[in-house]
Amino acid sequence: MSDNTETNRSHWNEAASTYNSKFSKTIQQIINEIQKRKDWIGVDWVEDNSDDEDEFSPSKKPVRLLDYACGTGLVSRGLAPYVTQCVGIDISEGMVNEYNASVQNQGIPTSEMYAMLGNLLDASNPNPTTLSGPEFYDFDIAVVGLGFHHFDDPALAAKRLAERLKKGGVFMIVDFMPHAHFHGHDGHDHPAKKTVTHMGFSDEEVKKVFEGAGVGGGFEYVVLGKGVVFEDKEKGTKMERSVFMARGSKL
Numbered sequence: 287m288s289d290n291t292e293t294n295r296s297h298w299n300e301a302a303s304t305y306n307s308k309f310s311k312t313i314q315q316i317i318n319e320i321q322k323r324k325d326w327i328g329v330d331w332v333e334d335n336s337d338d339e340d341e342f343s344p345s346k347k348p349v350r351l352l353d354y355a356c357g358t359g360l361v362s363r364g365l366a367p368y369v370t371q372c373v374g375i376d377i378s379e380g381m382v383n384e385y386n387a388s389v390q391n392q393g394i395p396t397s398e399m400y401a402m403l404g405n406l407l408d409a410s411n412p413n414p415t416t417l418s419g420p421e422f423y424d425f426d427i428a429v430v431g432l433g434f435h436h437f438d439d440p441a442l443a444a445k446r447l448a449e450r451l452k453k454g455g456v457f458m459i460v461d462f463m464p465h466a467h468f469h470g471h472d473g474h475d476h477p478a479k480k481t482v483t484h485m486g487f488s489d490e491e492v493k494k495v496f497e498g499a500g501v502g503g504g505f506e507y508v509v510l511g512k513g514v515v516f517e518d519k520e521k522g523t524k525m526e527r528s529v530f531m532a533r534g535s536k537l
């Protein structure tokens with residue numbers, strides 16, 4: 287495991303139990319933004335089935351989401367109404383436990399939503415055995431929400447995740463636009479700073495990464511209308527970021 291991976295694992299283990307409560311407003315804002323752009327994402331979704339009595343009908347065509355670096359499950363929660371299965375993967379066992387606890391609390395069967403501990407981005411172990419079964423391939427969509435700026439090698443990440451998609455499947459990331467500073471408003475370092483490897487990504491950079499991974503079909507990068515604020519009242523830190531979503535299809 288690289289030093290950065292280990293730093294991320296331990297930081298996010300510590301942050302896991304309070305992530306949802308601290309950032310609840312921001313999480314909901316991003317979920318709303320994702321849902322607003324459901325058609326733009328361009329997957330052949332199942333109809334919104336949240337009010338459907340037949341919600342779990344086995345006859346529905348499968349639409350499967352890979353939520354990589356899933357954390358507590360922001361992306362899964364955003365897209366769950368339009369897919370038949372969400373599979374989360376994260377390197378932090380604290381995050382995986384939070385994700386699975388909330389699935390259980392909502393009474394959702396694990397066959398429809400669950401998270402696994404794992405890392406697909408280890409340069410020395412490209413295909414970890416725990417993630418090599420067919421249930422971890424052939425996704426209709428793979429998304430990384432606010433994870434790319436923590437990865438050692440974004441180009442490698444896109445390639446590894448593209449391998450998990452079916453042909454025509456959609457790769458999407460939600461992340462920060464380029465930004466210069468990384469500190470709280472009081473000038474002190476933000477506690478997550480040590481886990482960050484990239485200070486945001488421009489349209490051109492992301493396009494290159496997507497094309498290099500073979501997921502550049504119909505590439506689009508949109509900036510979410512309003513800035514997103516991440517405020518940790520307990521620690522007295524607040525940062526504002528412009529957030530983008532980018533999507534491309536596997537060719």
Ligand SMILES: C[S@@+](CC[C@H](N)C(=O)[O-])C[C@H]1O[C@@H](n2cnc3c(N)ncnc32)[C@H](O)[C@@H]1O
Binds near residue numbers: 298404
């Ligand atoms: C800012 S959190 C975002 C969580 C969630 N996607 C969201 O949008 O709320 C970043 C997540 O990336 C995970 N992460 C960092 N490096 C990773 C890697 N190499 N593989 C899988 N997950 C990773 C962390 O454990 C953490 O849960």
